[in-house]
Amino acid sequence: MANDGVIGRGGVLIGVSLTVPEPYGSLIQDARAGYGDTRAHGIPTHVTLLPPTEVPLSALPDVDAHLARAAADHRPFRVTLRGTGTFRPVSQVVFVQLEQGVRECVALEASVRSGPLARELAFPYHPHVTVAHDLPAEALDRAFADLRGFEAGFPVEGFSLHRFSTDDEAWRPLRRYGFPGAAPAPGRASATGC
Numbered sequence: 637m638a639n640d641g642v643i644g645r646g647g648v649l650i651g652v653s654l655t656v657p658e659p660y661g662s663l664i665q666d667a668r669a670g671y672g673d674t675r676a677h678g679i680p681t682h683v684t685l686l687p688p689t690e691v692p693l694s695a696l697p698d699v700d701a702h703l704a705r706a707a708a709d710h711r712p713f714r715v716t717l718r719g720t721g722t723f724r725p726v727s728q729v730v731f732v733q734l735e736q737g738v739r740e741c742v743a744l745e746a747s748v749r750s751g752p753l754a755r756e757l758a759f760p761y762h763p764h765v766t767v768a769h770d771l772p773a774e775a776l777d778r779a780f781a782d783l784r785g786f787e788a789g790f791p792v793e794g795f796s797l798h799r800f801s802t803d804d805e806a807w808r809p810l811r812r813y814g815f816p817g818a819a820p821a822p823g824r825a826s827a828t829g830c
Contacts, residue, residue, distance in 0.1 A: 647690045649800035651807065652703065652748050653682035654715070654741070656765060660788040664732065664767055667783065671768045671775040678806030683715070683734070683741060683763050685748045685795055689755060698752045700811065703797055706747040707813035713740040716789040717765060720780045728771070730779040731764035732786055738763055744795065 656664060661681035669676035691699060716736035723729040734741065741763035749755060768779035794814035798807040 646693045648693050648696070649688050649690050650686070650696075650699065650810075651684065651688050651798045651800070652686035652753075652795060653680075653684050653798065654744075654792055654795050656681040656683070656717075656788075657790050660717070660790065664765060664783075664786075667779070668767050671779050672771050673769065675805065678804065680798070680807060680809075681765060683765055685741070685745045686753055687757070688800065689753065691752070695752060699797070702751045702753060703748065703795075703811075703813050706744070706750075707794060707815055709747055710740070710744055710815050711817045712791055712793045712815050713737055714789060715741075715792050716787070718787045720767070720783045720786070721764065722776070722780055723759075723762075724776065727759070728769065728776060729766055730768040730776050730783075731766050732783055734763050734765075736789070737792065740792070748795070 655661065664681045665676055665679075668679075668681075714736055715734060717732045718735040719733050721731050721733045723731075742761060745761050745763070749757075749761075767783055768776050771779075792815075794812055796812045797810045799810050800806075801808050
């Protein structure tokens with residue numbers, strides 16, 4: 637029988653994120669795999685709101701209620717991704733940058749990372765979409781150059797709670813939390829440079 641992500645003594649590893657929708661999610665995920673990240677297809681393309689965090693299995697109902705309250709306090713917004721950035725030399729990460737939606741992500745992250753999910757972060761929160769992580773310098777350089785011209789835009793109407801599966805080392809969605817209110821004004825999304 638699968639242990640369904642239970643780690644240690646009844647703990648589960650969870651994360652909260654904004655999902656990057658298709659076709660952009662697969663484009664970035666495939667690029668990430670192409671740079672040599674063997675974990676790429678087990679990590680949905682996302683903007684992190686809560687990094688991997690261990691919680692007791694018994695705390696999941698409280699976490700669920702907290703995230704539902706957090707979602708209720710926010711409204712739909714638009715994200716525009718454009719170009720690449722890096723955290724090197726501090727951290728071996730190359731990412732696609734958020735040009736639009738940063739302020740909303742920062743406010744949403746603060747709501748999510750409170751209450752039962754309050755925790756300290758190793759680095760200040762900086763919303764981004766990872767495309768290469770802990771890979772050789774050549775792969776990081778290539779990712780930075782290849783996606784320099786990447787552009788995509790999409791509406792954000794909620795966020796998702798994910799749980800890490802120790803069986804196949806993949807992140808699986810547990811629940812999506814929608815924002816109240818009307819969807820943002822429609823606009824044709826486009827992506828280039830991938």
